[in-house]
Amino acid sequence: MSDVRGWIGERVPVSIDAVAAMSNEPVPHHLKRWWFALGGTPAYLFVVQIVTGVLLAFYYQPAPQTAYESVRYITEEAAFGWYLRGLHKWGATLMIAAVVLHQMRVFFTGAYRKPRELNWMIGMTLLVCTLMLGFTGYSLVFEQLSYWGATVGANISDTVPVVGPLMKQVLLGGDTYNDRTLSRFFILHGAVLPVLLILVLMMHIGLVRLLGVTELEFEGEDPKTAKPFNFFPEHFYTELIIGLTLMILLSALAVLVPVEMGPRADPQVTPEVIKPEWFFYVAFRWLKLFSGTTAMLTQGFIVFVMFGWPFIDAWLVRRFKYAEISVWIGVAGASAIMGLTMWEALVAH
């Protein structure tokens, strides 16, 4: 065994002990609480998405003439195709939910504050990447929802002043949905966005390691007994339990609520009711409340505020001398997002 370690050590001059020590960094005591150990959930799901996505890409053919049929083939004929597509679809849903929940946890515990402002902004980039993956993903199926969702999405982009028309051109590869649009979505969904997400995720996790996890204290907890604990094996086991639970949940959803085929995209038939996936309900409802340009500008402003929130929060705390002000703003914001999502979900138009 020592010969093998020696052989590897000569060729890869990295100390195994140093790697073990690095991976076994003490974990803050509050992570013994399950709810605070969910930061890895989106990462788990992302791995599931990569594996299932690669397998689905073996069969998928990104052209208007072939896309729907290839997805139908995956769903109805390919071995385990229905299961893989189910895992991928439900994995996407859970991943977006997990990213949002993780972000809310970070927000409400103030974990974005100095010196972690940049990591919050990186996290926001991850959220945007995840949502873009969702959008480009359901556009690939070439169902009515795919086609009209992409068309509506592109038209919305068009309303952005100055850069809007260019964004639409980049997204569709032309003035309207055409034969080249699907391959564009496919490359974005299967290559550009995942690679970007991996790079940004590495930065995110790197900064978490460099800055350490925000340590939280709880009322009634004795700081002397609430000591950090080892990553391995205790926290590793916790993460394993979460990972297995997620896989069982995904597997059950894929089997019990299988993904089906919607009607094939038909540019000649505009559906009476068209709605995006649930994670865009809030943006969709916002668009219905305001005119196109106003809606886009206000949404852009809200996203900008979310990106810069650590700095805005710092200014607010200095100005009003009240550290909890962000909590109340967060409650208002989260309530608005959930309210608009529910509103869109409950009404037909």
Added chain:
Amino acid sequence: MTLDQKRWVIGGLGFLFLLSLVSVQWLEVSRRRHEAGDARAAVSTPAASRQCVDCHTQVSKGIVDHWTGSTHAEKGVACVDCHKAEAKDADVFSHYGQQIATVVTPRDCARCHPTEAAEFSASHHSKAGNILASLDNFLAETVEGSRVTFNPHSPTPGKAVQSVNGFAPANSGCQQCHGSLVAFQANDGGLVTVRDLKPDENGQPTNPEAVGRIVRNESGKPLFSSTSWPNTGIGRLNLDGSTGSCAACHSRHDFSSRRARQPENCGKCHLGPDHPQKEIYDESKHGVAFRDLIGEMNLDAKPWVVGQDYSAAPTCATCHMSANLRNGMKITHDPGERISWTNRPPVSLVMDTDANHAVVTETDPEKRRAAIADTAEAKRNRMKQVCATCHTPDHINLFYRQYDDVVINFNEKFAKPGQAIMSALAAAGLLTKTQYDEKIEWTWYYLWHHEGRRARMGASMMAPDYTQWHGMFEVAERFYMELIPEARELTAEAARSGRGEQARRVNQVIDEILNRPEHQWLVKGAEEQADAINREMQRKYGQTRQER
């Protein structure tokens, strides 16, 4: 949670995950089997039929495939079970060591399905082959074709036509629905049918001389006449004395209940100008709902009970044959059990039937009561049980009132008068005894057999366009613009040729009819209504009907 506890939890979750993967694998394998028709894997061919399956897989794979996917195959019922024949049967022949017959009759099916066969035998369906004395048969065999074989009158390039089979329209038309008189070729140039074979109660021939006349090939297989076979007409007159064909609805070799439950199946015969039940159903809200919701019809369910296994829409089978929650889930293979009018004759009759399931035509109340074994009201109540799955009693009763009113209006205003005029013409000797040799006979036939049936059947199954435009509108036009003028023309011709008294008697009948209140619009005019219509046309469209 301690480390040990976490290990246990991980072990448990790992096992559950593994279990979920096993269930996915099981689902995938089941799906694959189903798609590949690998229900076949569960099919075990009985030893007696194994050779048939092996050989026919090579020579006619389709029928083996049909059988393989059938319930029969699942239950171990195979080729020989249905095709087997006794040595004394007229149509028996030896086929690779098995004694079999080609035609499978209701008598064969009754070996396993006695109740269904008995219900079917009592039905009008099973008697559909007895049309030899009907107008339809005369039309096909005499008017459209010829009862005598005749010579071609000029050559057909590329085809050596020696003689013309005048029964062709009947063979390929009428008999494919009604059923043929199954016949073997006879060595005297004629045919051998059930009438020659005179089968006993077991279906075996009692006339050896007729059996001896059957032409057989070198291997002993009897040869059918193309005038009668192939045929799956529902009232086929079989060689063993049974009538009908179960394959008419269930199809050969896959014996599909699913198919029999779908309207297209009935539409093989119940469509066209004289009995367009399939088109009527398609037009109705029932048919529209079926097309829309076919995915929710649960057509493979066993049993298939409306209100329990499906509620999306009724099909022909639902209303006329299948089980429902209110009738003790009883299926019937006699569709007449729930029909309360017969709209087949010129004048519709109430479906009081006798012990032989024939319509009682007796008019004397006492004798009529005595003759009736099953009343029309009882039949209607059976149908109402089906309707009640989705409709309230008020809705059902008022619908039946609407239906009755259409039938009675047709009977009283057009059918009985038409019959009276045709009878008067015949009684006065102004018509020949031969049918269809005079224009008015075609007119009258169109009126009741085509248009009158469409109107009545349209009302029976809620198809307004068939009731009105394809029905009563055409009935009225035919009656006023063709039947009456043609009858008047015949009487005028009779008067001119010295048969004034006969003409007077017929005209008296016509006048008496036209003087009835419902025909007064024609005699006295309806100018006020015409004015009202024109005013409305002018207001709506700026023109009147008279304008060209």
